[in-house]
Amino acid sequence: MHKITKIATYGIIIFVILSFNFFLPRIMPGDPFAFLTGDPSTDMPVVLDAGIKAKLLSYYGLDKPLSMQYYDYIANILHGDLGWSIYYNAPVWDVLRGSLKWTLLLVGTSTVIYMASGIMLGAVSAWKKGKRVDAGLLTFILSLSSFPSFFLGLLFIILFGVDLGLFPISGARTPFMDYSTSFEEIIDILHHLLLPAATLVIAHIGGIYLLTRNSMLNVLGEDYILTARAKGLREGYIMRRHALKNALLPISTMIALIAGFMITGTILVETVFAYPGVGRLLYEAVLVRDYPLLQGAFMIITLLIIAANLAADMIYVYLDPRVKHK
Amino acid sequence: MSLLTITHLKVHFPTQDGMVKAIDTIDLEIANSERLGLIGETGCGKTVLGMSIIRLLQPSTKIEGEIWYKGKDLLKLSEGEMRKIRGKEIAMILQNPTTSLNPVLKVGDQIAEAIQLHQGLDKRAAREKAVEMLESVKIPSPDKRANEYPHEFSGGMKERAMIAMGLACNPSLIIADEPTKGLDVTIKMQIVKLLKEVSRRKSMLFITHDLGVATQICDNIAVMYAGELVEYAKTEDVFKNPLHPYTQGFLNSLPNMGLKPIRGMSPSLIDLPSGCRFHPRCDHASAKCTIEHPPMVEIEKGHSVRCFLYT
Numbered sequence: 001m002h003k004i005t006k007i008a009t010y011g012i013i014i015f016v017i018l019s020f021n022f023f024l025p026r027i028m029p030g031d032p033f034a035f036l037t038g039d040p041s042t043d044m045p046v047v048l049d050a051g052i053k054a055k056l057l058s059y060y061g062l063d064k065p066l067s068m069q070y071y072d073y074i075a076n077i078l079h080g081d082l083g084w085s086i087y088y089n090a091p092v093w094d095v096l097r098g099s100l101k102w103t104l105l106l107v108g109t110s111t112v113i114y115m116a117s118g119i120m121l122g123a124v125s126a127w128k129k130g131k132r133v134d135a136g137l138l139t140f141i142l143s144l145s146s147f148p149s150f151f152l153g154l155l156f157i158i159l160f161g162v163d164l165g166l167f168p169i170s171g172a173r174t175p176f177m178d179y180s181t182s183f184e185e186i187i188d189i190l191h192h193l194l195l196p197a198a199t200l201v202i203a204h205i206g207g208i209y210l211l212t213r214n215s216m217l218n219v220l221g222e223d224y225i226l227t228a229r230a231k232g233l234r235e236g237y238i239m240r241r242h243a244l245k246n247a248l249l250p251i252s253t254m255i256a257l258i259a260g261f262m263i264t265g266t267i268l269v270e271t272v273f274a275y276p277g278v279g280r281l282l283y284e285a286v287l288v289r290d291y292p293l294l295q296g297a298f299m300i301i302t303l304l305i306i307a308a309n310l311a312a313d314m315i316y317v318y319l320d321p322r323v324k325h326k
Numbered sequence: 327m328s329l330l331t332i333t334h335l336k337v338h339f340p341t342q343d344g345m346v347k348a349i350d351t352i353d354l355e356i357a358n359s360e361r362l363g364l365i366g367e368t369g370c371g372k373t374v375l376g377m378s379i380i381r382l383l384q385p386s387t388k389i390e391g392e393i394w395y396k397g398k399d400l401l402k403l404s405e406g407e408m409r410k411i412r413g414k415e416i417a418m419i420l421q422n423p424t425t426s427l428n429p430v431l432k433v434g435d436q437i438a439e440a441i442q443l444h445q446g447l448d449k450r451a452a453r454e455k456a457v458e459m460l461e462s463v464k465i466p467s468p469d470k471r472a473n474e475y476p477h478e479f480s481g482g483m484k485e486r487a488m489i490a491m492g493l494a495c496n497p498s499l500i501i502a503d504e505p506t507k508g509l510d511v512t513i514k515m516q517i518v519k520l521l522k523e524v525s526r527r528k529s530m531l532f533i534t535h536d537l538g539v540a541t542q543i544c545d546n547i548a549v550m551y552a553g554e555l556v557e558y559a560k561t562e563d564v565f566k567n568p569l570h571p572y573t574q575g576f577l578n579s580l581p582n583m584g585l586k587p588i589r590g591m592s593p594s595l596i597d598l599p600s601g602c603r604f605h606p607r608c609d610h611a612s613a614k615c616t617i618e619h620p621p622m623v624e625i626e627k628g629h630s631v632r633c634f635l636y637t
């Protein structure tokens with residue numbers, strides 16, 4: 001019963017978001033061809049005349065009534081067809097696939113790093129509450145995290161990329177490079193990854209750090225922590241084995257929210273570092289009003305978030321034995 | 327021979343509203359193989375006394391006095407030395423088993439970890455010992471139960487698991503804090519029987535506000551009021567010949583003695599009453615009681631009381 005409602009909920013959520021996906025770009029002023037025809041809302045020179053524009057609109061089905069477009073949109077998605085990117089003149093899925101792997105690499109690495117270090121530092125801070133370690137960590141992490149991520153990104157580009165010349169300032173790999181070994185290729189990719197990943201980590205570590213610290217402080221006031229101490233166990237062991245697992249419970253319910261923040265962060269960071277991921281693609285698609293691409297990118301992001309939620313649900317069940325038996 | 331000797335113990339908590347004088351002042355002895363009951367109303371400082379023996383109070387607590395255990399003053403030990411005593415020499419069974427067991431760890435593992443730590447057994451041997459412990463507190467199918475989580479246990483079962491955890495490393499002194507609270511009568515009697523059995527040839531400080539339960543287990547009873555002891559006697563003497571008006575009132579408030587509550591409320595531990603701390607609620611209070619603090623005086627052998635009626 002529980003599982004069925006869960007699946008139904010996810011189904012409804014996906015449907016609602018897909019609908020948003022359809023209507024949101026169409027509410028924005030302008031249309032995909034304004035960019036090419038020199039609509040006053042953009043600064044582009046005139047390239048298309050009105051007749052050709054009408055033909056194009058009809059070619060992409062954009063002259064049909066909205067309800068028909070919506071029907072086609074849903075039907076196509078169900079067939080796994082995300083449509084044709086107007087700007088790239090290629091199937092949306094092909095355009096997305098190229099950038100998805102970079103986003104997964106960037107978001108994956110930085111999420112693992114900021115989650116692990118944020119949770120660890122938050123736990124240490126709570127354990128040493130009021131002591132110098134805690135005060136130091138609190139000040140350091142919160143001041144780091146108070147930089148907006150795009151500002152931090154620009155700072156990194158100027159400092160480490162331009163001034164010191166230590167890191168490339170754009171892209172995910174060196175263009176037209178022939179790698180002699182795959183090791184060399186990996187090094188090149190990591191080299192490109194480091195600054196954007198560091199920016200994401202710094203921008204997001206503060207939230208998870210504070211969350212863990214708070215949650216841990218609550219847990220440390222619980223009776224079962226006293227029981228553990230009464231057994232003569234060491235503090236470090238009590239933190240790891242008795243406190244942390246309990247402290248992670250409320251955090252795993254916040255993963256949806258965290259994933260939401262992560263989207264904005266990723267779009268900004270990918271744009272600033274010209275990192276060829278889904279975020280930057282989305283940004284471009286908005287600029288040129290490429291509806292199909294926009295919808296495709298949104299859909300991918302939506303599915304990623306829903307996957308994150310699913311993972312969070314599973315983590316919760318793993319952490320809390322009480323929910324399995326319900 | 328006394329196993330534990332507490333002298334001039336004061337435990338004060340600095341708070342925003344003032345100093346909470348949770349213990350002020352207690353002298354107490356527990357002999358080898360003695361089972362001592364500590365009774366008193368909620369909030370009189372029983373738990374704090376237990377916690378100060380195994381030193382589990384928060385670091386900001388002001389503690390004075392001495393707690394001698396097997397030739398060592400526990401209050402002077404380092405944290406590392408104290409850890410070797412907790413669970414191994416002195417075990418405390420905390421009040422409220424529902425919140426005192428970790429909800430995300432298996433009951434068997436929670437028992438085994440202390441065994442592993444203090445007895446140097448490996449994981450498997452410790453687990454086997456944990457199952458034995460569950461069996462010794464009469465939990466049916468202990469092997470299966472060891473793999474379950476606390477929420478799968480009933481209230482009485484949780485209390486048994488707490489007791490098994492306390493006994494796991496064969497401590498010399500057990501501090502049991504209200505182990506029968508909140509249990510219905512049948513289960514309560516089972517737990518009492520169990521505690522009586524497992525504390526044989528051990529010393530136990532049995533904290534309760536249930537005098538009926540204390541009489542079934544304890545050799546002696548110390549009556550506590552507002553952070554100090556007001557009467558100390560053999561269990562039967564407390565019943566047959568209660569001296570302190572508070573003890574008399576406490577007996578009269580028992581269900582089978584008429585359920586007559588003592589008038590008034592227990593005093594604030596921040597602003598303790600002058601003179602005898604019980605005088606605002608006492609029917610025998612004289613002018614002297616409002617000014618002078620009565621000392622604890624031994625009226626007959628093994629029976630002491632803190633009251634001017636007897637001096």
Ligand SMILES: Nc1ncnc2c1ncn2[C@@H]1O[C@H](COP(=O)(O)OP(=O)(O)O)[C@@H](O)[C@H]1O
Pocket residue numbers: 339341346348366367368369370371372373374375384595
């Ligand atoms: N950490 C603390 N800070 C301030 N006051 C405390 C603290 N712990 C206990 N107290 C106070 O000490 C008194 C005795 O508490 P306790 O020993 O728990 O009573 P009980 O006899 O019911 O076990 C209570 O008034 C309680 O409010």
Ligand SMILES: [Mg+2]
Pocket residue numbers: 372373374421503504
């Ligand atoms: Mg208590």
